[in-house]
Amino acid sequence: MKRLMIALASATALLASSAMAQEKIKIGAAPYGLNAEFMQIWSAALQEHPAVKSGEVELTVFDGRYDALVQQDQFKTMVTQQYNAIIFAPIDVDAGAAAVQTAADAGIPVVGSNTRVNSDLLTSYVGSDDTISGYMEAKTVLDKIGCKGNVVILEGPVGQSAQISRLEGNKKALAECPDVKILEDQTANWSRAEAQTLMENWLTAHPNQINGVIGQNDEMALGAIEAIKAAGLDVKSFAIAGIDGITDALHAVKAGEMTSILQDARAQAQGALDLAIFAAKKGDYKPQSDIWATYKDMPWNDGKEKIYNVPWTPVTAENVDQLLATRK
Amino acid sequence: MSVSDNRNASGWLGSEQRRLLIQEYGIFLAFLILAAVLSVSNEFFLTAGNISNVLLQTSINGVLAIGMTFVILTRGIDLSVGSVVALAGIVSASFVTSSATAGISGAPYPVALGLGIGLLVGIACGAVSGVIVSRFSVPAFVATLGMLSAARGLTLIYGGGRPVPALTPAFRWIGTGNVLGIPAPVVVLAVVFAVSWWILNRTRFGRYIYAVGGNPHAARTSGINVTRIQFVVYVISGGLAGLAGMLLSARTGSALPQAGIAYELDAIAAVVIGGTSLSGGIGRVTGTLIGALIIGVMNNGLDLMGIQSYYQQVLKGALIVGAVMLDQKRNYGA
Numbered sequence: 001m002k003r004l005m006i007a008l009a010s011a012t013a014l015l016a017s018s019a020m021a022q023e024k025i026k027i028g029a030a031p032y033g034l035n036a037e038f039m040q041i042w043s044a045a046l047q048e049h050p051a052v053k054s055g056e057v058e059l060t061v062f063d064g065r066y067d068a069l070v071q072q073d074q075f076k077t078m079v080t081q082q083y084n085a086i087i088f089a090p091i092d093v094d095a096g097a098a099a100v101q102t103a104a105d106a107g108i109p110v111v112g113s114n115t116r117v118n119s120d121l122l123t124s125y126v127g128s129d130d131t132i133s134g135y136m137e138a139k140t141v142l143d144k145i146g147c148k149g150n151v152v153i154l155e156g157p158v159g160q161s162a163q164i165s166r167l168e169g170n171k172k173a174l175a176e177c178p179d180v181k182i183l184e185d186q187t188a189n190w191s192r193a194e195a196q197t198l199m200e201n202w203l204t205a206h207p208n209q210i211n212g213v214i215g216q217n218d219e220m221a222l223g224a225i226e227a228i229k230a231a232g233l234d235v236k237s238f239a240i241a242g243i244d245g246i247t248d249a250l251h252a253v254k255a256g257e258m259t260s261i262l263q264d265a266r267a268q269a270q271g272a273l274d275l276a277i278f279a280a281k282k283g284d285y286k287p288q289s290d291i292w293a294t295y296k297d298m299p300w301n302d303g304k305e306k307i308y309n310v311p312w313t314p315v316t317a318e319n320v321d322q323l324l325a326t327r328k
Numbered sequence: 329m330s331v332s333d334n335r336n337a338s339g340w341l342g343s344e345q346r347r348l349l350i351q352e353y354g355i356f357l358a359f360l361i362l363a364a365v366l367s368v369s370n371e372f373f374l375t376a377g378n379i380s381n382v383l384l385q386t387s388i389n390g391v392l393a394i395g396m397t398f399v400i401l402t403r404g405i406d407l408s409v410g411s412v413v414a415l416a417g418i419v420s421a422s423f424v425t426s427s428a429t430a431g432i433s434g435a436p437y438p439v440a441l442g443l444g445i446g447l448l449v450g451i452a453c454g455a456v457s458g459v460i461v462s463r464f465s466v467p468a469f470v471a472t473l474g475m476l477s478a479a480r481g482l483t484l485i486y487g488g489g490r491p492v493p494a495l496t497p498a499f500r501w502i503g504t505g506n507v508l509g510i511p512a513p514v515v516v517l518a519v520v521f522a523v524s525w526w527i528l529n530r531t532r533f534g535r536y537i538y539a540v541g542g543n544p545h546a547a548r549t550s551g552i553n554v555t556r557i558q559f560v561v562y563v564i565s566g567g568l569a570g571l572a573g574m575l576l577s578a579r580t581g582s583a584l585p586q587a588g589i590a591y592e593l594d595a596i597a598a599v600v601i602g603g604t605s606l607s608g609g610i611g612r613v614t615g616t617l618i619g620a621l622i623i624g625v626m627n628n629g630l631d632l633m634g635i636q637s638y639y640q641q642v643l644k645g646a647l648i649v650g651a652v653m654l655d656q657k658r659n660y661g662a
Contacts, residue, residue: 201631204378248493
């Protein structure tokens with residue numbers, strides 16, 4: 001009991017001292033949901049940002065739980081608690097606009113990150129163009145099969161912005177290889193288990209005909225690999241690609257089973273945080289993250305750009321070990 | 329009214345008998361018709377490789393649906409199985425991963441330990457639901473809805489929301505191995521089915537389950553420990569969900585925190601299509617197995633024909649409702 005009292009007392013003291021340090025900037029991050037690896041890397045990167053570590057910024061992450069309404073309510077909370085800026089990764093392009101409006105009405109700057117929102121009220125946006133990744137992954141598959149043969153496409157949930165853009169990119173690359181036939185093209189909802197079942201059935205329906213697998217994310221590409229292995233076929237005789245650079249996929253790249261394209265969650269998160277601090281301090285701020293030095297193609301430009309496009313990084317045998325070392 | 333009373337002069341079977349036959353064996357007929365249609369319309373459907381695929385793809389839902397049958401026979405429902413799949417999958421995986429970071433210290437441990445832990449996790453979840461339903465008389469829908477949410481949360485807490493990859497080949501064998509050419513998960517399903525059939529049809533406990541579901545008050549009056557029966561069926565369902573979770577992670581090679589979402593719906597669908605009554609007391613585990621096979625065959629067949637998965641969902645919906653309409657007719661007279 002006594003120990004509890006002491007703990008309570010020191011907790012109160014801590015709270016009081018943080019309230020006293022009035023200069024701290026309060027920034028809220030609102031990711032659409034924290035269940036998957038990508039957004040976890042994203043949130044962890046925010047916590048590791050130099051400004052957060054030094055205590056200059058007080059950061060709170062709100063789990064949107066994949067629900068547009070939950071995210072809207074979180075925006076209301078942040079408005080009431082007078083946050084200085086908000087980093088927003090909305091679950092839905094259109095539903096997110098109302099949340100941005102709420103913050104804008106209260107004069108709080110909102111910086112978009114990772115997912116897009118249909119709103120011109122965003123201060124700026126840091127993300128990666130999915131059309132490009134869709135093109136890049138399809139291209140690696142087509143290059144490997146020599147621009148001829150048959151491919152299958154495993155799509156994300158139809159209608160989600162990443163699925164739409166990645167498919168657009170896929171189709172653009174496929175248009176450059178008119179001899180390549182798309183044997184099958186279905187959604188596996190980003191899910192490894194669903195993709196595995198689909199691929200098992202496709203291998204049955206098209207025996208010895210599938211040369212390439214274009215998975216719109218790594219999970220589905222990995223599911224296809226499992227199906228190929230289960231059918232007793234040689235994974236390396238297929239050209240398989242995914243997107244995102246999740247840890248399991250990095251291992252598969254290392255084993256020579258697939259290619260992946262890394263979406264840099266860390267750069268999207270830390271870039272957005274630099275821009276959020278910049279907006280909160282009304283321009284009196286120099287970016288602290290090392291990502292600006294890493295990506296020469298994405299200059300800081302005094303924080304003036306509306307859109308910052310984080311380049312995609314193909315995962316190769318050369319850089320895979322280095323990438324794996326960053327995953328703990 | 330006995331069957332022989334209805335034998336009339338007009339033919340080999342009376343209309344009443346024909347009706348009974350369709351109701352009792354309708355599900356087998358439906359399955360055979362579906363399989364026949366698919367065999368004719370796709371050259372690959374009836375190949376050994378594809379049959380093996382269908383059975384493999386049915387195995388996880390089949391195991392879940394058999395557990396669900398026990399629960400539904402007692403007028404209950406278990407909505408938590410999908411979340412228990414994920415929890416048991418990820419906890420057991422943390423014991424049998426060779427990843428240095430994702431596992432618990434000292435991993436990988438022997439497969440038997442991983443399997444035991446996974447089963448225990450499932451049984452524990454089922455036991456909690458079972459106590460809440462049987463002792464505290466909380467409606468099963470509510471108790472297991474709570475477990476659905478809690479088990480998913482525990483999954484995310486346990487794994488920090490991250491997948492547990494790199495499961496040992498020995499553990500993966502239960503998902504990818506073969507026994508005399510038959511995929512291991514299919515063998516697991518066959519064993520689960522055989523044991524369940526025996527329990528429900530040949531043991532006193534099985535008869536009690538039907539009695540409790542048919543009329544709990546009468547069952548209590550005749551000396552059956554209704555509370556205990558109601559408790560045990562959730563333990564069975566939980567344990568089988570744990571087993572299914574391990575089959576899934578062994579099959580995909582990695583235990584994912586998002587695994588098993590909405591699996592309870594397919595399991596309930598298989599039970600209902602298989603002719604088990606949601607009002608309890610009536611149903612067969614054989615029907616459930618056929619129900620699960622119908623779902624598996626339908627998905628497989630439509631994939632083979634290159635038909636969008638959206639149609640699969642519409643067909644499944646129609647099948648579920650159709651099966652219950654048949655059930656209503658059986659229960660409340662023709």
